[in-house]
Amino acid sequence: MALLPILTAPDPRLKKKSRPVETVDADVRQLMDDMLETMYAAPGIGLAAPQVGVLKRVIVLDIDREEVKTGPLFMANPEIIEASDEDVSYEEGCLSVPEHYSDVVRPAKVKVRYLDRDGARQEMECEGLLATCVQHEIDHLDGILFVDKLSALKRTLIRKKIKRRAAAATKT
Numbered sequence: 084m085a086l087l088p089i090l091t092a093p094d095p096r097l098k099k100k101s102r103p104v105e106t107v108d109a110d111v112r113q114l115m116d117d118m119l120e121t122m123y124a125a126p127g128i129g130l131a132a133p134q135v136g137v138l139k140r141v142i143v144l145d146i147d148r149e150e151v152k153t154g155p156l157f158m159a160n161p162e163i164i165e166a167s168d169e170d171v172s173y174e175e176g177c178l179s180v181p182e183h184y185s186d187v188v189r190p191a192k193v194k195v196r197y198l199d200r201d202g203a204r205q206e207m208e209c210e211g212l213l214a215t216c217v218q219h220e221i222d223h224l225d226g227i228l229f230v231d232k233l234s235a236l237k238r239t240l241i242r243k244k245i246k247r248r249a250a251a252a253t254k255t
């Protein structure tokens with residue numbers, strides 16, 4: 084396994100749409116394992132392949148809270164096939180948008196269909212933090228960051244901060 088560098092906004096690769104994987108082969112499994120290790124080291128509870136510069140529809144998750152402990156989850160080509168009418172608001176953060184946290188409203192429950200690490204087709208009912216996290220990671224596969232879901236005003240404030248930081252980083 085290897086640690087992969089995590090891209091941060093405004094890297095243009097984070098805005099691209101990722102392509103489905105054809106099969107979960109050894110390369111995809113290697114990517115999944117490296118992503119999991121990278122996520123644990125960050126530390127984070129979810130990571131999508133475009134965050135490490137790979138434009139493939141692959142995400143990994145591991146939620147370890149009192150109310151939900153998932154263990155490591157590997158998903159290729161994840162799709163939301165059902166979403167509740169009921170919404171919930173969670174304070175989200177993102178390894179690619181460091182130091183920013185904001186409330187995001189999303190469906191409270193979703194059913195996700197995906198291929199697991201063995202390439203087997205799975206469906207999983209998700210609620211609570213898991214539902215939020217799965218939707219956040221799938222958004223990454225479509226080039227959407229959680230800051231894109233906020234009100235225009237909040238978004239402008241966060242973008243300004245990101246630009247300032249990027250400008251500061253290039254000065255050194």
Ligand SMILES: [Zn+2]
Pocket residue numbers: 176177178179219223
């Ligand atoms: Zn994220």
